Each structure stands twice: as C-alpha cells, then as structure tokens.
Amino acid sequence: MSDAPPLLVVEDLKTHFFTRRGVIKAVDGVSFTLHAGETLALVGESGSGKSVTCLSLVRLVPEPAGRIVGGRVLFEGDDLLDKSPAQMRRVRGKQIAMVLQDPMTSLNPALTIGTQVGEVVRLHQGLRGAPLRDRVVDALGRLRIPIATTWLGRYQHQLSGGMRQRVSSAIALSCAPRLLIADEPTTSLDVTIQAQYLDLLKDVQASAGLAVILVTHDFGIVAANADRVAVMYAGKIVEMGSTLDVFNRPSHPYTRALLRCLPDVELERPELVEIGGQPPDLARLPVGCPFAPRCPERLPTCDEAFPPTVSVGAGHVASCWATAAVHT
Amino acid sequence: MLQAIDVKKYFPATTALAIGRARGWVKALDGVSLEVRHGETLGIVGESGSGKTTLAKMLLLLERPTAGSLLFDGKDVRAFGRHDLVRYRLSIQAVFQDPYSSLDPRMRVESIVAEPLRHDDGMSRAEGRERVAEVLELVGLRRSSAALYPHEFSGGQRQRIAIARALVTYPKFIILDEPVSALDVSIRAQILNLLKRLQERLGLAYVMISHDLAAARYLSTRLAVMYAGKLVETGACDAVYREPLHPYTQALLSAALPLHPSLRRQRLVLAGEVPNPMNPPPGCRFHPRCPCALPHCKSDEPKWQEVKAGRLTACHLY
Numbered sequence: 001m002s003d004a005p006p007l008l009v010v011e012d013l014k015t016h017f018f019t020r021r022g023v024i025k026a027v028d029g030v031s032f033t034l035h036a037g038e039t040l041a042l043v044g045e046s047g048s049g050k051s052v053t054c055l056s057l058v059r060l061v062p063e064p065a066g067r068i069v070g071g072r073v074l075f076e077g078d079d080l081l082d083k084s085p086a087q088m089r090r091v092r093g094k095q096i097a098m099v100l101q102d103p104m105t106s107l108n109p110a111l112t113i114g115t116q117v118g119e120v121v122r123l124h125q126g127l128r129g130a131p132l133r134d135r136v137v138d139a140l141g142r143l144r145i146p147i148a149t150t151w152l153g154r155y156q157h158q159l160s161g162g163m164r165q166r167v168s169s170a171i172a173l174s175c176a177p178r179l180l181i182a183d184e185p186t187t188s189l190d191v192t193i194q195a196q197y198l199d200l201l202k203d204v205q206a207s208a209g210l211a212v213i214l215v216t217h218d219f220g221i222v223a224a225n226a227d228r229v230a231v232m233y234a235g236k237i238v239e240m241g242s243t244l245d246v247f248n249r250p251s252h253p254y255t256r257a258l259l260r261c262l263p264d265v266e267l268e269r270p271e272l273v274e275i276g277g278q279p280p281d282l283a284r285l286p287v288g289c290p291f292a293p294r295c296p297e298r299l300p301t302c303d304e305a306f307p308p309t310v311s312v313g314a315g316h317v318a319s320c321w322a323t324a325a326v327h328t
Numbered sequence: 329m330l331q332a333i334d335v336k337k338y339f340p341a342t343t344a345l346a347i348g349r350a351r352g353w354v355k356a357l358d359g360v361s362l363e364v365r366h367g368e369t370l371g372i373v374g375e376s377g378s379g380k381t382t383l384a385k386m387l388l389l390l391e392r393p394t395a396g397s398l399l400f401d402g403k404d405v406r407a408f409g410r411h412d413l414v415r416y417r418l419s420i421q422a423v424f425q426d427p428y429s430s431l432d433p434r435m436r437v438e439s440i441v442a443e444p445l446r447h448d449d450g451m452s453r454a455e456g457r458e459r460v461a462e463v464l465e466l467v468g469l470r471r472s473s474a475a476l477y478p479h480e481f482s483g484g485q486r487q488r489i490a491i492a493r494a495l496v497t498y499p500k501f502i503i504l505d506e507p508v509s510a511l512d513v514s515i516r517a518q519i520l521n522l523l524k525r526l527q528e529r530l531g532l533a534y535v536m537i538s539h540d541l542a543a544a545r546y547l548s549t550r551l552a553v554m555y556a557g558k559l560v561e562t563g564a565c566d567a568v569y570r571e572p573l574h575p576y577t578q579a580l581l582s583a584a585l586p587l588h589p590s591l592r593r594q595r596l597v598l599a600g601e602v603p604n605p606m607n608p609p610p611g612c613r614f615h616p617r618c619p620c621a622l623p624h625c626k627s628d629e630p631k632w633q634e635v636k637a638g639r640l641t642a643c644h645l646y
Binding site: 045046160161162163190191192193194195196199217218219220221222223224226243244247257258261262263264265266272273274275276278279294 | 375376482484485512513514515516517518520521539540541542543545546569579580581582583584585586587588589590591592595597598599601602
C-alpha cells in the first residue's frame with residue numbers, strides 16, 4: 001500500500017468475557033492495520049470473534065461480562081481505548097460508523113426514516129431545520145434511494161429488506177466517517193439484492209476514500225469485495241494477506257479446508273471435502289493450536305503451544321506449525 | 329411420482345380492523361406445475377416471496393391449494409381416504425432450516441426421531457426403537473445419542489437428528505427447506521455430503537428449497553426457478569446453470585458471488601425489487617426489472633412452454 005500512515009492500527013487486542021463457565025477469550029491477541037480506502041474482510045465462523053473484534057474497536061462490548069483486557073486501538077494515531085465515554089461518543093457515528101446484520105432490529109420501528117438519519121447529523125454536526133433536511137435527503141440519495149424526499153416520513157416496516165439496509169447505511173455514512181464497520185451486512189438480503197448492495201458499497205467507498213472492515217462468513221463476499229482478508233478462528237487471526245494471495249496460496253490448514261468445503265455455482269468442486277469435528281468451545285480451548293483437533297496436517301507440536309506467526313509472502317502471514325516448518 | 333398441476337395458493341390479506349373481510353389476495357403461488365420423480369433432486373431456487381416455501385408446505389399437505397391439484401403416484405390428494413393419507417405422510421418427510429427450532433427441547437432424541445412412526449401401525453415398540461437406532465447410525469450419530477436431549481448437540485449434529493427423523497419412516501421423498509442455511513460454513517459440507525450419500529444409498533428423492541445457488545447446484549439434478557409466485561424456468565440442473573434461458577435466471581446466476589477474486593466480473597445487477605405479491609405487475613411479472621423486456625411483456629403473460637428438449641420457460645423472448 002501507500003506510505004501514508006495507516007488509518008487504524010490494532011495491536012494485540014484482547015477482549016474476554018467473564019462468565020460462570022469461566023473466562024471466554026472471544027478475542028485473544030488480534031493485530032491488524034488498515035489504510036484509508038482499503039477493505040479488510042474479517043472471515044470466520046460463528047464464535048470466531050469477528051463481531052466482538054468490531055465491537056471492541058468502537059468500545060461497545062457488553063459490560064460488565066465483557067471487558068477489553070489488553071491491546072491498543074490506534075485510530076489516526078490516538079488510542080481509542082484511552083478515551084473517555086464522552087470522547088468515544090464523538091468518535092462513533094462521526095469518524096467510525098457501523099452497519100449491522102439485520103436492519104430489522106437496528107432501525108427503530110417507532111421513528112420515521114427521516115428522524116433516524118437526521119438524529120446522527122443533528123448530534124454530530126449540529127444542523128437544524130432546512131439544512132438538516134437537505135443533508136438527510138443527500139445522505140439517502142447517495143445510497144441510491146430513489147426520490148429520497150418521499151421516504152423521510154416513512155417507517156421501517158414500509159420498506160423492503162434491501163431498502164432498510166440502505167437506510168442503515170445512509171445513517172452510517174451521513175457524517176462522512178473515515179472507517180465503516182459492516183458486520184455481515186448482506187446476510188439477511190436476497191441474492192440479487194446482495195449483489196446490488198455490494199456494488200453500491202464499493203462505489204460509495206471509492207468516491208469517499210472510506211476504509212471498510214467487512215465482517216462475513218462467506219468467502220464469496222471476500223472474493224467479490226475485499227482487498228485484504230483476515231481469517232479468524234477461536235479469537236485469533238490465523239491467516240492474513242491480500243485477497244488474491246490468500247485465495248491463491250492459502251497458508252493455514254483452516255483456510256485451505258474452508259476453501260475446499262464450499263459449494264460453488266460453477267461446480268468446479270464436484271466433491272466437497274468436509275472439515276471434521278465441531279467449532280471449538282471457547283471456554284475450553286486446548287493449550288496449543290485451537291484448530292489442531294480438526295486439522296488434517298496436525299503435528300505433535302500443535303498440541304503443545306500456540307503456533308508462531310510466520311510470513312509466507314509480502315504482507316501475507318499465517319499462524320501454523322506446519323507452515324512454520326516449511327517457511328523457516 | 330409427485331406432481332403439482334397448476335396449483336395456486338392465495339392468502340386473504342385482512343386489515344386489523346375488519347377481520348375476515350379480505351382487502352385483497354396475496355398470490356403466493358399462482359399457477360405452478362411441476363413434478364418430482366423418484367430418486368432425483370429437484371432444486372427450487374428463488375428469492376424471498378417467490379413462493380418456494382408455500383410450495384413446500386403444499387407438498388407436505390400443510391396448506392391446501394386454492395386451485396389446482398396435487399397427484400401422488402397418479403392419484404389426486406384430495407380424493408385420499410385415511411389410509412392413503414397416512415401412507416402419503418409416511419412417504420413424504422421434511423427437514424427444516426433451523427435445527428434449533430425444529431427439535432422440541434423437552435423431548436429426548438429417541439422420542440423426536442420416533443415421532444413420525446406413531447402412525448405406522450405395523451411397527452411394534454421394540455421395532456421402533458431398533459429403527460431409531462438404525463437411522464441414527466445412518467446419519468452418523470451414535471446409538472447412545474437416543475437418550476440425550478437436543479441441547480447436548482451442536483448445530484450440525486442437530487440437523488443430523490432432524491434428518492434421522494425424516495428417514496425413520498422409510499420415505500420416498502424428503503422436502504429439504506434450506507437445509508444448510510442456518511449452519512456454520514465448516515459444517516455445511518458435512519451435511520450436504522451426508523444428504524448426497526443417503527440419497528445414493530436409499531434411493532430417495534429430494535425437493536431442495538434454497539436461496540443458496542451453490543448449495544442447490546451441489547445436490548440438484550433438476551432445477552426450478554421461481555419468481556413472484558410463478559415458475560420462470562425448469563430444466564436439468566447443469567443445463568440451467570450453463571445456459572440459463574430466462575433473463576431472471578441469468579440475473580440470479582450472475583448475482584452469485586465469485587469463487588475466486590480473479591473471477592470478479594461485471595455482474596448483471598438487477599435494478600428494483602421483488603414485486604408486491606398482492607399486486608403483481610401485469611403481463612410478465614419480471615418485466616419492470618427485465619433488461620430485455622419487449623413492449624408486449626407489459627400486457628401479455630408469457631406462456632409456459634418447452635423451448636428446448638427438457639427446458640421449459642415462460643418468456644416472450646422464446
């Protein structure tokens with residue numbers, strides 16, 4: 001990438017949940033960087049820690065059970081973890097915005113669309129009256145919501161799923177944030193609407209120079225939209241690199257297995273190779289590599305310690321003993 | 329063979345104030361004809377609101393058609409007596425999307441799996457128990473799982489229990505309603521492969537309802553594409569994927585996500601949205617979004633016809 005300093009630097013982020021069953025290490029030492037204009041996909045299964053990572057970045061981890069216990073989140077050089085709640089409120093929505101999976105639950109059913117988009121603009125930019133209304137119409141229009149003025153007085157139940165997701169994206173983008181966190185934004189959408197939304201996201205991003213963290217479980221979305229990808233498993237990033245590198249040379253057995261077990265429309269994989277076993281129980285993680293019990297390339301060392309992160313190419317890293325053996 | 333002939337299902341749309349008086353009709357299914365042959369997998373794909381789930385419910389006799397008929401081995405379902413109905417229900421079973429809500433948390437696996445046997449008069453209790461153990465092994469679970477409760481299993485294992493329950497009556501047809509959509513990515517392949525193996529071994533026919541084009545492709549031998557309550561295209565699965573005839577099928581396949589970042593291409597992205605089923609557009613229901621619409625698409629409904637050997641579609645282009 002460019003020589004400009006990264007927009008976001010996450011260093012050794014740890015978010016744990018303290019429950020009766022013990023400490024759940026939902027995010028356990030996650031590090032990555034993100035430049036302006038870049039899309040980083042966080043991929044993983046449920047429980048891999050991708051959503052908690054995002055919530056930690058904006059300090060919305062449900063307390064008191066969950067706590068960020070370590071690490072740094074440098075956003076434009078400032079550590080977000082040192083900010084006061086009041087300072088954080090000025091960051092959220094203005095500099096870092098979020099789009100959640102289900103617009104059905106993230107929009108308020110009792111408020112009109114206009115009120116909900118307007119709320120963010122009013123709070124962060126102090127606009128009132130006609131200028132506020134113009135900004136709202138403009139924000140909706142940028143998400144290609146047709147004839148935006150007629151939508152201001154409507155409620156979310158009057159909109160289709162795709163429109164709702166556009167409205168929540170309009171809310172997120174209304175104050176021109178630098179970073180957008182999109183947590184499974186298309187999971188509740190239909191196939192053709194998903195395609196519309198992903199294309200729209202790309203256009204909006206290109207025109208605004210926005211950085212995007214795209215959380216997904218679908219490698220198809222990664223292939224379609226991401227510049228770089230981080231694969232998460234049991235609270236850790238097990239592989240990270242440019243999308244092309246990771247697809248061409250997957251260097252962690254989990255990534256390799258995931259790419260082999262997905263059915264595809266072209267039917268290039270006539271037989272799906274299964275991943276045996278179950279996703280791990282985060283309260284009872286093994287000492288060594290958490291993927292070891294399901295791993296086809298398991299070595300004796302895998303059960304003893306967590307594998308080191310080794311570089312397998314430019315900006316391409318993987319945490320695996322088998323990969324480390326080949327690359328050192 | 330299971331055959332649906334021109335089935336329609338209209339639901340009355342009532343307002344909260346005037347209960348019982350229909351404000352209009354939601355045309356969930358509007359004249360659908362298809363057949364499911366023994367041993368095949370018919371994939372039914374479409375977006376939400378296309379009527380695929382209503383069709384599945386109809387095949388399971390959970391909804392009565394407003395018009396049209398359903399034939400099972402040549403006999404009309406409405407003419408069934410008690411005996412025929414029991415036979416129908418034992419022959420046609422279902423696996424639903426979410427194994428967290430389709431299994432009763434207060435029942436042991438044994439009772440869950442044995443439940444469909446209740447109407448099979450020919451089977452004794454001991455035989456039933458043996459059969460349950462047998463199907464549990466068939467789906468890759470231990471016999472001892474029978475004594476456990478659903479919460480003791482993961483999502484993938486629960487879906488196996490649901491499959492065991494569907495298999496217990498020696499069915500000929502299984503309706504799979506989004507069988508892997510609720511499962512983790514790494515578990516999906518396990519269940520898809522299991523379904524494939526079971527089909528080969530037991531000679532089952534599947535009707536697989538899915539919005540996931542890739543999963544449908546993996547299992548299906550034949551494909552039916554639905555849009556706004558109507559079929560737009562049917563044909564052998566490979567043929568439909570290789571050469572989709574209807575513009576909607578083309579758009580749907582083009583909207584599927586790429587397998588590899590190098591395959592990112594200009595997608596044919598449809599504008600607009602799925603029409604309101606209460607007030608579908610006249611003529612061809614797809615015409616407002618269709619990139620190849622002709623003037624008469626707005627007024628004339630296209631005929632459902634065979635355009636090539638084994639390929640039926642409803643489109644004015646052919």
